Amino acid sequence: MKRQFQAVLLTSALLTPAILFAADAQAQDQAAASTETVAPVDEIVVTAVARGQNRLNSSVTVSSLSSDDIAKSAPRSVAEIFRNLPGIRSESSGGEGNANISVRGLPVASGGAKFLQLQEDGLPVLEFGDITFGNADIFLRSDFNVGRVESVRGGSASTFASNAPGGVINMISKTGEQEGGAIQATAGIDYQEYRLDFDYGGRIGDSLRYHVGGFYRQGEGPRKAGYDANKGGQIKANITKEFAGGYVRLYGKYLDDRAIGYLPNPVLVTGSNANPDYQNLPGFSINGDTLHSRYFRDNVTLDGSNNQVTRDIRDGQHPVVYAVGLESQFEVGDGWNVTERFRYSDVSGGFTSPFPSAVDTGSSIATALGGAGSTLTYANGPKAGQAFNGNNYLAQIVLFDVKINSLNNITNDLRVSRDFDTSMGKLTATAGFYKSRQTIATDWLWTSHLLEVTGGGNAALVNLTNATGQALTQNGTYGYGATFFGNCCRRSYDVDYNTNAPFASLSLATGALTLDGSLRYDFGSAKGTIAGADLGGGRIGVITRDMNGNGVISTPETQVSVIPTATAPVDYNYEYLSYSFGANYRLADDVALFARYSRGARANADRLLFGPAVSITTGKLTDSGAAVDYVKQLEGGVKYRNGGLTLNATAFHAKTEEQNFEATTQTFFNRNYRAYGLELEGGYRTGRFSITAGGTYTDAKIVSDVLNPAVVGNRPRRQAKFLYQVTPQYDAGIFSIGANVIGTSSSFTQDSNQLKLPGYTQVNAFLTAKPIDRITLSLNANNLFDVKGFTEAEDAAIPANGIVRARSINGRTISASVRFDF
Template identity: 40%
Template sequence: MKTVLMNSIAFLALAGPAYAGPEVAVPNGGVAHADAGDPQAAPASKPNKAVFSTGVAKGRDLLDSAISTSAIGGERIEQIGARTLGEVLRTVPGIRVEDWGNGGYANYTIRGLPLAGTGSKWLQFQEDGLPVLEFGDLSHLNNDMLVRPDLNLARIESIRGGSASTFASNSPGGVLNFISKTGEEEGGSVELSTGLVDYDSQRGDFEYGGRLSSNLRFHLGGYYRAGAGARDPGASSFHGGQLKLNVTRDFTNGYVRVYAKLLDDRQAFYTAGPMGVTGSDADPTYTPIANFDPRTNNTISKNLPILLGVSIDPKILPNPLSQAWRVKSKALGLEAKFDIAAWTFVDRMRYSNNSSAVGGSQPIIVTSAGRLAAMFGGPGASFSYASGPNAGQAITNPATLNGNGLAAYTAFNTLGSPKADYFVNDFRASRVWKVAGGDLTLTSGVYKALQNFTTILSMDAGYQDFAGPNSALLDLRTAGGTKLTQGGVAAFSTFPFTVAGNRYGDVDHDITAPYGSLNFHKGRVSVGGSLRYDSGKVKGQRYGIELGGNRTRWRPFDINGDGVISQPEQVADGIQADMPAPVDYSYHYVSYSVGVNFRISQSFAAFARYSKGARALADSIYFTPIINSVTGKPAHRKDVYDPVRQAEAGVKYRTDTLTLNLTGFVANTAEQNFQVNAAANGVLTLVPFSRTYRAYGAEFEGSYQRGPFSLTAAATYTHAEIKSDSTNAALAGNTPRHQPTLIVQAMPVVDLGAVSLGSSLVYTGSSYAQDVNKLKMPAYSTVNAFIEYRPIDRITVSVTGSNLFNALGLVDVTQGSMPADGIVSVRTINGRTVAGSIRFNF
């Protein structure tokens, strides 16, 4: 292995045999840390006792920094027992996660900033100091689809608010930085894991790092896994893996590092499913229907065939519904840091070739099978099975279908981004002067990003039942026997039940952002400010019916090529390739942040900070009236970015055994976005809006360690309010949907040497299902637990349990109030799962 690695990176073997030990680097994109991958720089058990530097100009002691931060070590991440990245990040103070078990594709926000759309609009994900994507809420390629926690991961650092507004573009809420190991320690490990209870997963991980010479080190690792996951669709929905490599050449005054990542992974795509609800809007009781529990079932199954859809030109697209979503990424990066003549220079660069493909079924109308048949086929219409082992059989008693009697008019979606290439470079220079007995630190830099994003949406509509892992498509016939479907498909479009048609877009974002900061630290006082100027150019094309001009035509089209136009083929949604609409605009905005920190004593400090930032809008406005369909420009430049103003103040206390942090915050936000909810008739609809929000609250974070016992705990109180809504003035004064007042996390651990055990508990308070503030989603608590046993040196056997008490945790309810039939569409967290693993260290 060493021979191969040495040959592959021989160009780094330059002069300078001396080894430079770990020291605080100042990387790019708002993240600095000790050599970006030194796990010893931030011990997992006591992260707040090390220098922390994510989102600040220079790494420094936390008690001398006017920022709110957290860190989770790689070992602690494994102990959490999480099955998804979202479950890991739920334990970070201040962060709210809507995770329904997809493995990715979850929603994230922070400190009460709105979560009206999808992805992580206000919160940036980074790997080793550079953004994973420029925008965290791209419609079919979110940040967490490209990040996989594995044995390569040294720790996760986070910063909330504050300097994130100026030391990273498009991240006014905060930054999550996933930091890799870099071969500081010789050795590695191999881990094999498998699902034990309610969890079909087989996975293998490995990592190894060390020195190739006195000044050359490397780290290599990855994983591969397969299985059906936590919700068995009767087919393998999870398979794929990741491989990461970095090689570092150390010099007496710095280092150069190259790194690469290959990711090709497929994970389940869980959409909303039916659930019963009784009681009242203010005090509802949610109950799974017969033969379909959204904690363990999904709308996809082994009985769903490959469907055909219509795309641009028009072309035929296959949609393998049961194969979920797949993401690919090939990334190559370079990092260099040198101290020259009292200056520290750092440059980071990465190019990544990214793509995604998503297939799934999204129920539009869920009701009794008999009512649904009559709704679309007239009196006396009936269903028969169109797929699965019962294909062709008539359903003679729809009221007893699968024990629940339900069926759905469903959108079968082929989504994805065939190309989302991303280039990012960040150059920074900093210097410290001795001035008036203190340290004056100047930092300046230039950030450059090129984000291409292609998006495609092809939708069919048809019928399906709800039968756990055996769900099937349904054919519909009139009372006279006329077949209205083709293999369960009613139309190769979602017309007329949605105004949205099939879409295609190909747009480039070019972003340049010079920035700088000035910080002065003397004695107990630190004062600093930072400034950033973001300018962007956006150019491209988009195709779709929302743009007018008959750019999408509902027309007959022979989808299956059999020479016959069937009833469903009479309505095919084909995108006209010769009728594009342009995207052609530019924008610019200024962000700033100022803060002061006072170290009252050796163990106690207080700080305050005020910041203004913004988030440029990406594909969420491609198909809206914000961008003129003829000129490709907005009516006003301010329409293409959303500003955020934040203030925070807090205190920090730290001793050898106890750490306590308390922070109060307030944020004012303006947002243009869209969200999916149910219309008065129960049909899913897409709702655009323009709003302002205000949120205030407090965060608590603490840790305690004494002997073998340790405890980390956190709580976030948030009061959020819609201040105004230009599309629906009646929503002013309401609480944004899904926003709980209180979130609490705790993780007690006991380490007895040969045996370690602990638990991770997360409480999420109740919230409103929709912005109308009627139907409630109840509070819920999840309990994860782990036990590790080390029978001999270098071998660890462990068992982890997630959601051990099988809590019903609702993260999304489409309906705003209780429907007459008592059936709602919901997304939930995964149910109980238990896994076991064995690790060999060498």
């Protein structure tokens, strides 16, 4: 059935050019042939502002992507959508989640989106965007439910959202304003994945409307894993009751998805640190393969209660979300407008993916681990029991296996506003209160293995025996813990983070000038317990246990990590004040100048635990400043709109504090950064041709570092000086064709500024045809030219063996779709 489905779509895609050729003459008559342009409808900003307002009257930097814009970029994840937003650096190399996302040079010292908040319909997906192994994008999917994506960089994000001083990206759902829907079937042409999307919305009566949609997909995914690595889907629905002066909306979401998570993979690097040449290892493609394998599917480990379990590695990134919410706007009293948003999300799941702690030839690893004369044999797969060639590459795998017991969160944002007519102009006053509770409860169940490095999802586990005949592995397992990381990181924690934030703003519109100011006071607490041998204090983290039940203790069974029963408390409070002041001057109907200064902050969450900042005896902070990191930003620019031409330019300067912890390197950070630059965005439409483009130049550096002063003055790791995106399109009505080009200049792998990550340009292409009414055929290519685009690397310099552990964007994937609108 799958092959028949794929064949139908492939045939449709191959017929598309013929259909286009035959129909082009008809399109010439149907489409306007003149170059006359039509002025776009004024855009209303609704994200991270007091009230919805016209973009040209707003002193914030905002961009938006429509559902059509999203489709053109050929995204395979939400991170690939975000790359098309100016000022956003979205490292879309982790699969459908686990992306590192930053804005305007603000750092990514560890992972996730620390200073940037991801939202759905105006409320955060998670209160913190960088929860370890629980990045917010893991729990976010794009489908036909999305009406548009809106982003605000800097500015009022500091005062109209908590923990989001860098900005907000908001995925806004359709709510049934337009009657109708669509169903679309998509199949991979050169990769194995099959997906069905649908949505429908409209009116039930004069004052009642609804929308429902979702997707389901299954397949190996964009890389060769050896099994169906992506499997699951989502359904969302909302219903809106309109009444005089407002509306009330109820909505729900159910997400249950298994999506493979790609961590760094081995790549051969020659040349110099300043001018490196990244090449595939023999038999392993850095952008088409992964260390996942059909022969590496089960993880025998101990759970959070130290009971033996077998966990399925194929679960990958496994978000399970049940969410319900309410949104309402209405008028009360004498002109007061009330907006209420509430959501409760039950969030659980897991994160499992292999991380290479070291990669080398088999003989080198055998000698390093077992001594001279050690031998290697295949532990499973078609060569089980045969000798492993010592010249082939072998990876020491630490399997990141994390059980997410709860990331439940409840959020409420209530605000009231009113317009007042004064002698100086219209004064808008807004006041509100935000409340959230975010639970972070996870168990870290890591193990260590030896795995051959080969592509196609065919890597087998490997056994090691020393010269005396002693087996140092058990079915390819070297230790039942993070043995290659010094047996660290067997952890369990359950902490609740309460956030409270009253906020207020005033905006005065007087003629062409608009002035606004806003304040937000966040205060909160972290309360709970943590457990793990990393806390020290005599806690024992490694025991001996018969894991296979054969009555004999093997060497790996003497390296079994457990979670100590002794827990440590977490019990501290934090507070911070944010403010933002802006001015916007409308020079003419189509030109506006703006400027803004803001101070915002971000409360540190679970990455602060297990470090020196929290006392393991009292749970209080040992460093009162560690709980909060501040961001100060100055920005100003010009906005221009005339007919089919749109131009926006924003200059920015930011100072950032950063305290963080990185799990893969066991490294703490405590430093300050500064960044300045220029952000450009524009679009032009004439007749059938349109183009949108954006570019961001950033000069960032580390200005102080408490723990590692040697990096002061260097550029932060993975921070490119220039990012850009360009999307040209030709639309003839009956068909359209275009490309989405994403690019970046070079950056450094680490803060020491030695090894470079080369710049790259990725081209995504799309072709759609409408041969008959309501039917759309599409051919969609992601990374058309199959480039290697490196987003991060673990190694600061080229190792002696030339093998670097790095993450690349996915290679070329081409899909075909058939869509029916009704």
